[in-house]
Amino acid sequence: MNHEAFGLSANLFAFLDWHEFFFLLFAGVACVAAVMVVLSDNVVRMALHLVLSLGATAGLFFLAGAEFVGAMQLMIYVGGTLVLLVFGVMLTAQTQLVALRTPAGDRVIAGILAAALLAVLVQAAFSIESWQKPGQGVATAPTATPLGMALVGVRVDQVAEENLVRPKGGYLLPFEIVSVHLLVVLVGAAYLARAKRRRVPRSVDLVASADSTKPRSPVAASSTLVAGGPK
Amino acid sequence: MAEFLIETIGLPSWLSWTAIAGLSAFLILNVIAGGALVFIWAERKIAARIQDRLGPTRTGGRFGWLQSLADGIKLLAKEDLMPDGADALLFRIAPYVSFCASFCAFIALPFAFDVVGQRLNVGVFFVVAVLGLEVFGVILAGYASASKWSLFGAMREAAQVVSYEVPLGMCVVVPVMLAGSMDLVTIGEKQAGWASNWFIFHDPFTFIIFWVYYTCALASVNRAPFDLAEAESELVAGFHTEYSGLRWSFFFMAEYGSMFLVSALAAILFLGAWNGPVPVSQLLGLSDGMAADAPYALRLLGCINLFLKATAGVLVMMWIRWTLPRLRIDQVMTTCLKYCTPIAAAMFAGVMLWQLFLPGGLVAGSFQNAAGVREGWLEQSNNQESVNEDALSDIVPSRRIVEVSR
Numbered sequence: 001m002n003h004e005a006f007g008l009s010a011n012l013f014a015f016l017d018w019h020e021f022f023f024l025l026f027a028g029v030a031c032v033a034a035v036m037v038v039l040s041d042n043v044v045r046m047a048l049h050l051v052l053s054l055g056a057t058a059g060l061f062f063l064a065g066a067e068f069v070g071a072m073q074l075m076i077y078v079g080g081t082l083v084l085l086v087f088g089v090m091l092t093a094q095t096q097l098v099a100l101r102t103p104a105g106d107r108v109i110a111g112i113l114a115a116a117l118l119a120v121l122v123q124a125a126f127s128i129e130s131w132q133k134p135g136q137g138v139a140t141a142p143t144a145t146p147l148g149m150a151l152v153g154v155r156v157d158q159v160a161e162e163n164l165v166r167p168k169g170g171y172l173l174p175f176e177i178v179s180v181h182l183l184v185v186l187v188g189a190a191y192l193a194r195a196k197r198r199r200v201p202r203s204v205d206l207v208a209s210a211d212s213t214k215p216r217s218p219v220a221a222s223s224t225l226v227a228g229g230p231k
Numbered sequence: 232m233a234e235f236l237i238e239t240i241g242l243p244s245w246l247s248w249t250a251i252a253g254l255s256a257f258l259i260l261n262v263i264a265g266g267a268l269v270f271i272w273a274e275r276k277i278a279a280r281i282q283d284r285l286g287p288t289r290t291g292g293r294f295g296w297l298q299s300l301a302d303g304i305k306l307l308a309k310e311d312l313m314p315d316g317a318d319a320l321l322f323r324i325a326p327y328v329s330f331c332a333s334f335c336a337f338i339a340l341p342f343a344f345d346v347v348g349q350r351l352n353v354g355v356f357f358v359v360a361v362l363g364l365e366v367f368g369v370i371l372a373g374y375a376s377a378s379k380w381s382l383f384g385a386m387r388e389a390a391q392v393v394s395y396e397v398p399l400g401m402c403v404v405v406p407v408m409l410a411g412s413m414d415l416v417t418i419g420e421k422q423a424g425w426a427s428n429w430f431i432f433h434d435p436f437t438f439i440i441f442w443v444y445y446t447c448a449l450a451s452v453n454r455a456p457f458d459l460a461e462a463e464s465e466l467v468a469g470f471h472t473e474y475s476g477l478r479w480s481f482f483f484m485a486e487y488g489s490m491f492l493v494s495a496l497a498a499i500l501f502l503g504a505w506n507g508p509v510p511v512s513q514l515l516g517l518s519d520g521m522a523a524d525a526p527y528a529l530r531l532l533g534c535i536n537l538f539l540k541a542t543a544g545v546l547v548m549m550w551i552r553w554t555l556p557r558l559r560i561d562q563v564m565t566t567c568l569k570y571c572t573p574i575a576a577a578m579f580a581g582v583m584l585w586q587l588f589l590p591g592g593l594v595a596g597s598f599q600n601a602a603g604v605r606e607g608w609l610e611q612s613n614n615q616e617s618v619n620e621d622a623l624s625d626i627v628p629s630r631r632i633v634e635v636s637r
Contacts, residue, residue, distance in 0.1 A: 078360075
């Protein structure tokens with residue numbers, strides 16, 4: 001109806017494709033932030049740039065319609081960097097680690113590794129014949145439910161596709177192995193972190209003893225920070 | 232809605248999508264900012280009444296209802312200070328990091344059936360994940376301020392938020408298990424009907440786990456009695472000691488935004504979402520209980536319903552804040568690790584067994600039965616696939632980015 005009224009702007013914006021715009025935006029942010037991680041010498045700034053880069057990657061996942069993977073990226077990677085940030089703050093708050101200097105040998109090794117990885121990735125990226133957007137033949141169906149069903153042993157997607165009477169077992173065994181593994185890790189962490197009853201009866205004493213010793217270990221410093229420091 | 236603009240009015244598609252995206256961003260921003268204005272005023276009035284004072288009475292005539300607006304103008308005019316030793320870049324962006332996290336979580340939060348910025352298949356997961364990112368701003372602020380009070384406050388908050396995410400996640404999983412979906416809209420729809428359908432009344436375990444969730448939510452948004460990050464008696468003002476003016480107010484908008492967000496999430500997960508305690512529209516014959524066909528006026532009523540429930544949650548938070556004394560850090564950790572986490576785990580197992588052995592509830596027919604839920608789940612995923620196949624025919628690449636409603 002009003003196509004003429006918008007004709008000029010439509011011509012101007014004919015190239016404006018929001019999907020490509022956001023793809024370029026997220027990809028650009030991810031790359032620039034990743035480079036900034038390497039270039040900055042402050043641990044906290046590095047962590048911030050890492051968060052930006054990983055967050056932009058999550059944005060790419062959402063853009064591709066992989067909502068579950070995107071939320072996972074936010075929860076695990078970006079949330080995990082949070083702990084990294086906490087340790088960065090703890091380390092740089094009181095010692096001379098504010099500015100990190102990388103030895104030249106490390107730079108060379110890192111450069112070789114990065115170049116090798118880049119070569120593999122570039123080769124993989126250009127070996128794909130044609131890239132497709134979501135909605136152009138790539139399925140954009142919800143991914144969480146089939147994933148969850150597959151993890152507990154029912155491949156819903158295969159039931160729908162092949163009309164199998166007895167669907168193939170999904171990923172129940174790997175899922176169980178990973179769960180038990182994580183449980184063992186948690187128990188181990190709790191065992192390592194538990195208070196040693198004979199040496200440190202109360203957390204207040206822990207702080208006091210941390211103050212009296214000459215060199216501060218990061219752990220002692222952290223407990224001082226959390227508990228509010230010596231009075 | 233964008234389809235409506237394209238097909239009926241004939242706007243070009245890029246313009247429609249931009250307009251709809253802008254509109255929903257504008258609405259969400261107003262929920263946060265307007266909510267902060269109202270809640271700050273309410274907080275002052277409630278604090279005053281609990282302490283046997285009057286609170287603001289003059290600004291704007293009666294009740295001092297324009298007080299927060301006056302405060303906002305004062306904050307705008309305040310000098311923006313930055314300490315000498317501060318890390319300038321991090322100090323400047325920290326408030327916006329907090330605010331952005333709060334804002335992003337609202338994108339996936341439905342206010343009524345399909346009245347949602349972007350309906351996500353993994354809505355609960357997304358909201359909880361993004362909510363945990365708000366602490367980034369606080370840590371950056373504490374670090375960049377170059378002040379020991381800020382640093383102490385930020386470290387306390389980090390320790391607190393990281394540990395409370397564990398029981399919070401466990402509590403959130405229970406409604407997901409009952410509804411058989413991580414989609415917040417589906418979870419809300421499963422509780423339609425009488426109040427006995429609400430997940431909090433599903434069985435004794437969910438009743439207990441709701442209160443565990445509320446406690447953890449209180450801790451994860453740093454409200455008293457868990458507000459160690461800004462303990463004014465020992466840390467001056469905690470992480471925002473060095474902030475003033477507009478940057479400071481961004482922290483507060485983020486805080487009130489998250490308070491509203493966790494209360495709204497509690498309402499959606501446990502308190503029947505946008506469904507009232509009595510299915511009035513169904514009894515009057517205005518709708519047949521299928522929300523997808525309900526007229527827009529009913530959805531608006533659903534919005535009001537959810538806002539009322541979430542506001543009630545926020546008011547209870549204020550009531551708690553001005554009633555209970557602040558906990559010590561070791562008491563905060565004890566509450567999390569020795570009480571919240573084991574209780575949440577036990578209740579989770581309890582709900583699981585209840586679903587296994589008493590899926591229909593104690594009285595037959597009084598609750599939804601689990602088989603129906605499971606069938607609905609599979610059926611629904613098939614429906615969604617077919618809907619998506621329909622959507623493939625009219626390819627609009629940006630349809631995934633923002634969609635207000637269908």
